[in-house]
Amino acid sequence: MNDFPSNKGPKECLFTRQVLVFQEDKMKTFLKIAAGEVNYGIRGVIGSWVPWTKIVVLDNGTVTIQGPMDNLLRILADKMNFDYELVQPGDRVWGVAKADGNWTGMLGMLQREEVEMAVGPFAVSRARETVCDFSEPVYSENMAVLMVRPSLQSDLAGFLMPFTPMVWLLTLAATLSICLAFYFVTKREASIFGHVRAKPWGAAAMWVIKALTQESTTGLPVTDGARVVVATWLLASLVFMSSYSGILTAMLTVPRVTIPIDSVEDLVSQGDLPWRLEAGSMMYQYYQEATEGVRQQVFEGHEGTFQDCWAARERIAKGEFAGICDITTMKKAMSWDFSMVLCTALYMSKVKVQCVIPPLPPANGLQVRDGQMPPLHDQGTSLQQRYDCYGL
Template identity: 35%
Template sequence: MTQLSPVIRVAAEEWVPYTTLLHHNGTLDVKGPMKYFLDEFSRVLGASYEILRPSDGMWGIMLPNGSYNGMVGMLLREEADFALGPFFIGESREKVADFTATFYYDSYYIVSQRPVASSDPTGIIKTFQPQVWLLVAVCMAVVGVVMMGMIWLTERLQGSGGTSRVSWAAMWSVQGLFQEPTSWLPGNASGRLMVTVWVLSALVIASVYRGNITAMLTLPKIEVPIDSINDLTNQNRLPWKLEHGGLENFLLKSKDKAMQKMGAEFSGFIPSCWSARHEIQTGEFATACDKTSTMTMMAWDFRWALLSHPYHK
């Protein structure tokens, strides 16, 4: 471009990866996909451009007094000729600004701090559900009582005293469950049948328990506390914030109750997901981010930290 070419004033704010602002000798430049659009746009018009950044770092929403802040406000005050997107098209913005035809759609995710595996001393009993443990205890008690009754009745019929054998029968049901060796076995056929059934049952229980313990140690289960909008709005541990730009209005107009609650009870605004990535990573709050920004944040942190990404989407 020559110095005599017209200069287009372009309002821009950083939204990685679409738009990244760079400082060169006191002037602003832009890189990213929107850079290619801006270069082609200026080439077709035969003009150069100047990047202007809003002082508040916002895209622009209507304020209580009816004015607009951010890039939309710069357009209304004629401080810029047009604003560089992407923009979330909302009703209030459409009343005061014209938008180009939509050429890209993106989906949104709930983004929060990634949960980590933590030690759980009670994990040794969480291999089975409480109902399973209760059933095992009931079976052990029933086997012990039945075995004691059989031994007591047999010895009464034979006219011999055997209190010690009765106690052995009570202990045997516990030893059988824990696969402990024992030198005592009942002398009658019915007692030996009971022993066989209980030993085989205990073998199955012990094998399943060992398998579950091994699986838990090999691949610890990580509970994901927030995996949907319902999870986010039904908890009160982690607040959530939204990007400036009209997303809250879109949520409030939704027919879904959880989305309405998300748009009504958020704790504040953030300029962009990229600018708030460190607060999200440390668990200060959750937010809603577009898919491209979410993947960019995870890729950036993976590149520099050489660890798995600290976000959950």
């Protein structure tokens, strides 16, 4: 069963939700803990996602975390009076469903009841809710493309850039036409007035080229017809060369850097920079289940996976591949890069990843069709949900 609608639906943005994930039916136990009825020790699994969760392993083997989710977990443990122990999944991934119905990663440990809680930036989907219970979202995050920052490239054909190919073709055609006109006019007038010119073809071609490039020449015609051709070409050459020199000077003064990738559509339509997906993540499962459109092209064209965006930041900065990451992690990676060398080699696409939000079942019983969030005018959806959904 595909938990997501096709690309034919409304375009929205996938975001990651910072939540705590519990083993199925463990919410009742936590309610008892909060009420002070029991004292409970919890075994939780964590995944690394800087800056939300940074895993630190102490000398004695104890696994701890740093970051906002560590602060949240400590507050919950203090207020709800429970102890916890943290472990890491063996495959170091968040978890996706396999063909036999079993799950990998952190969600697989919840499914097998090896742990009772998972901490991390989990995206919420109906498929994942079959193996765990989600807390209320703490924070929502959009996704975008992270890649190496484009830079100025040497271009031997840069002197042709001021005009389009069509303008250059028309200029070449005009040059050939003036050469022919100058040759036939001078030849005809020479036969009428008895003038003799040596190498008329060479003289005509040389004069037209010198006039176009604004070079001086001494071979001026003495008849009226040829002088009309000369005046016409001199005026055209003046306009052409003035425009060309002005545009070329402006391009050299303020160079422009072309951004080849600014959206997922740009990513799949280019062939210079490969891209990878985060292993065992919601994004991987999302694109893997796509059956058409850009989403399917993203999965079919990806060249492997990476552990997480923070761990892969140096390889992305070197231009080895691009990745689809959450915006907060990308800003953290760009800040780290800037603090090291006072500039950043990373670039974050302006267009967010265009796809559909994995929804939570609404508390008021409103039905969600095919995984799509209700429209903006639907009164059953909270204002915050609608803002997050449509990127307002």
